[in-house]
Amino acid sequence: MAYELVTIGTSLGGLSALKTLLRSLPREFPAALAIVQHRHRESDQAMSAFLQQFTVLPVHEVEDKECIQPGHVYFAPADYHLLVEYGYFSLSVDEPVSYARPSIDVLLESAADAYHEQVIGVILTGANHDGVQGLSTLKARGGTAIVQDPDTAESAVLPTAAIAAVNVDWVLPLGQIAPRLIHLCAPAGA
Amino acid sequence: MAGTSGFKEQSELSRTSPVSILKPNDVDIHLLVEGLYHRYGYDFRNYAKASLKRRIHTFLKGENLASVAELQAQMLRDRACAERLLLGLTVNTTAMFRDPSFYQAFRQQVVPLLRTYPFFRIWHAGCSTGQEVYSMAILLQEEGLYPRCRIYATDANEKVLHTAKQGIYPAKQMQEYTQLYLQAGGRRTFSEYYTAHYSNVILRPFLRERIVFGEHNLVTDGSFNEFNVIICRNVLIYFNQTLQNQVHELFYNSLCKFGILGLGKQETIRFTKYETAYDELAKAEKLYRRRS
Numbered sequence: 296m297a298y299e300l301v302t303i304g305t306s307l308g309g310l311s312a313l314k315t316l317l318r319s320l321p322r323e324f325p326a327a328l329a330i331v332q333h334r335h336r337e338s339d340q341a342m343s344a345f346l347q348q349f350t351v352l353p354v355h356e357v358e359d360k361e362c363i364q365p366g367h368v369y370f371a372p373a374d375y376h377l378l379v380e381y382g383y384f385s386l387s388v389d390e391p392v393s394y395a396r397p398s399i400d401v402l403l404e405s406a407a408d409a410y411h412e413q414v415i416g417v418i419l420t421g422a423n424h425d426g427v428q429g430l431s432t433l434k435a436r437g438g439t440a441i442v443q444d445p446d447t448a449e450s451a452v453l454p455t456a457a458i459a460a461v462n463v464d465w466v467l468p469l470g471q472i473a474p475r476l477i478h479l480c481a482p483a484g485a
Numbered sequence: 486m487a488g489t490s491g492f493k494e495q496s497e498l499s500r501t502s503p504v505s506i507l508k509p510n511d512v513d514i515h516l517l518v519e520g521l522y523h524r525y526g527y528d529f530r531n532y533a534k535a536s537l538k539r540r541i542h543t544f545l546k547g548e549n550l551a552s553v554a555e556l557q558a559q560m561l562r563d564r565a566c567a568e569r570l571l572l573g574l575t576v577n578t579t580a581m582f583r584d585p586s587f588y589q590a591f592r593q594q595v596v597p598l599l600r601t602y603p604f605f606r607i608w609h610a611g612c613s614t615g616q617e618v619y620s621m622a623i624l625l626q627e628e629g630l631y632p633r634c635r636i637y638a639t640d641a642n643e644k645v646l647h648t649a650k651q652g653i654y655p656a657k658q659m660q661e662y663t664q665l666y667l668q669a670g671g672r673r674t675f676s677e678y679y680t681a682h683y684s685n686v687i688l689r690p691f692l693r694e695r696i697v698f699g700e701h702n703l704v705t706d707g708s709f710n711e712f713n714v715i716i717c718r719n720v721l722i723y724f725n726q727t728l729q730n731q732v733h734e735l736f737y738n739s740l741c742k743f744g745i746l747g748l749g750k751q752e753t754i755r756f757t758k759y760e761t762a763y764d765e766l767a768k769a770e771k772l773y774r775r776r777s
Contacts, residue, residue, distance in 0.1 A: 362756075387576070
């Protein structure tokens with residue numbers, strides 16, 4: 296079954312890693328991407344505007360109940376958790392998880408719940424453990440887990456913890472993650 | 486893997502049956518929510534599923550229960566457990582002058598409109614423990630409009646309303662609140678608005694004078710007055726689209742002509758039936774004006 300959603304979680308060093316990843320995805324990329332990058336709660340939309348410069352895919356800062364469209368990039372807004380329902384996003388201002396709001400765990404777990412084996416979870420550079428639990432749930436529900444090779448990560452803490460805790464499908468250097476996503480998400484027979 | 490076969494079953498069955506077939510985990514949640522409604526009248530049936538599910542699982546851990554099914558059985562037998570669950574399912578994240586740019590926009594865009602009324606009513610729906618209501622009172626006081634208004638502050642939860650009425654908050658939060666007050670365009674010294682009392686502060690009584698606190702449930706209760714302004718921030722995110730539409734109907738019918746609606750920073754009327762019923766007054770701050 297084709298993948299419909301790629302969820303990505305990252306904290307320290309994430310902006311630069313996301314730049315590398317997003318700029319390699321083509322206009323016809325067939326899945327939606329949902330991203331949690333840990334950020335200060337007072338940060339504005341400058342981050343998504345910044346990343347828009349590096350990708351041909353439209354970048355959104357998610358608004359509550361926004362539809363999930365293939366080939367679009369969705370950012371968790373500052374100070375909200377980003378949750379996935381089947382076909383659309385929801386937001387919450389529940390307590391921070393692992394000191395983080397938005398939390399990677401919240402995104403990945405809700406995506407796994409809604410999309411099961413049609414979701415890919417990607418963990419990039421990061422300095423704490425938020426995202427490990429989420430990736431584990433995503434994998435348990437039949438999703439596919441990809442982790443950035445800690446040797447290529449600005450901060451190896453999160454990728455190392457994810458690899459230790461989860462039976463991940465691929466550990467890849469940053470530069471190979473986008474090509475892998477393109478390959479995995481390609482429509483059958485293409 | 487159960488997930489794969491379950492998925493096929495669902496699409497095949499739904500062709501012949503009007504009932505939507507749920508996965509086992511979702512059935513448990515569904516039954517719990519139905520039970521809570523039919524046994525106690527607490528209606529979470531149209532809450533957004535993903536966040537509701539998270540809070541139920543957090544509650545399970547706190548209660549040392551192994552499964553949602555176990556919680557359901559326990560909750561049906563034990564009213565105290567149901568009450569605790571009710572509290573666990575409601576979210577009360579708030580701060581004075583939360584999102585300071587909202588208050589700045591309110592000062593710039595809404596206050597001039599309010600000046601044209603000899604008297605106006607504000608409804609703060611889902612006021613939680615009251616911090617944002619008092620913030621509005623302070624803003625209106627500084628604009629010289631407070632004596633001309635009445636603020637109706639409502640919440641479905643009796644417990645948080647009690648805190649809101651008291652206007653007593655931990656002193657350790659004042660540093661953060663002061664910062665937000667200044668960012669929000671505050672014109673005086675924030676400490677003028679409270680008296681310190683050991684580890685708490687008590688807001689000055691005059692701030693409460695024009696506020697009426699009351700219980701109101703957005704899911705089940707109707708309109709109770711006509712308002713010039715309705716503020717409802719970060720409450721509707723917990724509702725699904727059906728319930729959001731229902732509440733937007735309530736708001737629309739409770740606003741006067743050209744009345745103002747203020748939502749949370751990432752909330753929008755774009756995905757509701759009332760998208761065309763309002764003009765954007767301050768787009769980024771989600772301040773809308775009823776068209777006619």
